[in-house]
Amino acid sequence: MASVEARLAELGITLPDVAAPVAAYVPAVRSGNHVYVSGQLPFVDGALPVTGKVGEGEGLVPPADAAALARVCVLNALAAVRSISGSLDGVRIVKLTGFVASDPSFTGQPGVVNGASLALGEWFDDAGIHARSAVGVSVLPLDSPVEVELIAELPA
Known part of the structure; x- marks a missing residue:
């Protein structure tokens, strides 16, 4: 398998700068071989492209637009992981939690x-x-x- 960093480059994907926290927290914390990433919003150039x-x-x-925004959230989360680890190569994603601000009748959060x-x-x-x-x-x-948060495992 090609490295994650190389794969992203091949796909023309550039990780954004780590999003600045909007309250009293840090984007990510390392504990042992794990990086715990705070909830990441779908910021693009420091702004939310859509709300609601x-x-x-x-x-x-x-829902399809929200799924695309979840992809942006995870890019922001990976930027936070890389800010701690220096590289995404060898990183394993352990847990992802996604939060969807839902209309009361909407039940398609998994999608x-x-x-x-x-x-x-x-x-x-x-990985x-x-x-x-x-x-x-x-x-x-x-x-x-x-909003998306994740836990990543770093190489030993």
């Missing part, structure tokens, strides 16, 4: 969080296979439609 609740219907963020999970599988191959939770919530910080 996810669901079907007028005025809601469509939205697949935006992040499928990206990790594409970029990390077997991207992870445990996961997909949680519907009433609101997220800054009215973001999605």
